[in-house]
Amino acid sequence: MITTIIGLGLIGGSLGMDLKERGFTQRVIGVDKNPKHIEDALELGLVDEAMELKEAVEVADLVILAIPVNYIIKLLPTVLDCIKESAVVTDMGSTKEGMVKAVENHPNRRQYVASHPMAGTEYSGPKAAIRGMFDGKVAILCNANDSSSEAKHTVGFMYSRLKMKVIEMDAADHDIHAAYVSHVSHISSFILANTVLEKEKSKADIFNMAGGGFASTVRLAKSSPEMWSQIFEQNADNIMEVINTYVKNLLLWRWHIEQGEFDELAKMMESANAIRKILD
């Protein structure tokens, strides 16, 4: 099997390494518009060779799109136009409705499986690639009934080699859940960083005081603006709703402090503590 990975960043690079080393594929072809990414990916052994997009898609048995979501939506129909009759296409995007809508009437729709591996770090680029990054995490297949059973089988087998637990979900539901859990975490981190950097002029003070929980809470604020602004664009409606709830809770919190209602504040924290049951 020949696997073509479009986008040799954290996700694409980590995929190339694991899929090759675990015997899922005989050959990994990498595509990236950034020559430095190609150079790094080849040097790190994340891919076997680099090719131009069209050629790489035409020879592939499996094409994986691992680029920011707007680019996936734009490129996906073209990729489906060019693939072999027996080939399968999947994508790694953090939103899913835009992709399934972009190809809903495409003649090769059934060769495509919309998917989202819930794994990653706040770093980007091929040098951020990590061996075993997907192990034990969850991968979501969306609107899987619109894919052929062969395509589903190929993508499911790929995720099993990545040691991921596969679940199926409606694309619209996926985007709602992703907004509520993953995307809002990033907003919370970005806003925290904006706020602290605006208020704290001295880097030494931040560094000294960051001992407690600051580093873990703000970690996601290191994430790629290009990648994340596209996710927020694609999932704008759901994100607006979750931001509104976040703002409401934050203003309630501020109100309790302003009014000296610290027992009420403690009650909000007790409700928040319920997250223990889910995470521990």
Next chain:
Amino acid sequence: MITTIIGLGLIGGSLGMDLKERGFTQRVIGVDKNPKHIEDALELGLVDEAMELKEAVEVADLVILAIPVNYIIKLLPTVLDCIKESAVVTDMGSTKEGMVKAVENHPNRRQYVASHPMAGTEYSGPKAAIRGMFDGKVAILCNANDSSSEAKHTVGFMYSRLKMKVIEMDAADHDIHAAYVSHVSHISSFILANTVLEKEKSKADIFNMAGGGFASTVRLAKSSPEMWSQIFEQNADNIMEVINTYVKNLLLWRWHIEQGEFDELAKMMESANAIRKILD
């Protein structure tokens, strides 16, 4: 040297273990109003023995208050009333202005050193105690000129045994910096948990989608409501200011999404990315 630790939670318990094992003190006496904490602390070897408050303070060479901040402020004058002439008192509170104000005119003020070790986890109680938890972290001494050089020396030596880097700061400045870095991180986590729990009715969905950064961003929401509501009470003015900045940034973020200004959103993220330089 006899060390009395008042409050056998995460901080007090971790202190007892390290100070004893590293030869800082010959004997650790524990005080806690919760009999279960005393039982656990004795069983885990965090303290050598338990005593009633008054007796434990009277025999101590060093008294460490490791209880929620409102209780420290209430108890500190009484502790200073009862100590031996040569004894030293310090506290582990996450705010500092309330403590120094509470004893500014106390005849034994110079025997007290206001301090704050920037270390901890989101868990509480003696069973959460961790060996070496303070290693490599920063401890802050506040208004150290109001303490005798002997008292400062004792507390500084204690922190050196805990392998902490000691810095000095004005108590008012401490509380401002703590609000901007440590306290707002907790607010951000608590609000995130409140929001996600309100929006996501299904625990399975949260669990499945939490793969990315959710767990680390929401981690602090497991923290103790009793401890944290008291910190927010003590540092209310500074926290109000930082919440106002946070709200402003969040509303600006929402505005950009609403207006479809995703380039502006990317610019806010690029500013937030500057946190990399501080943390990495």
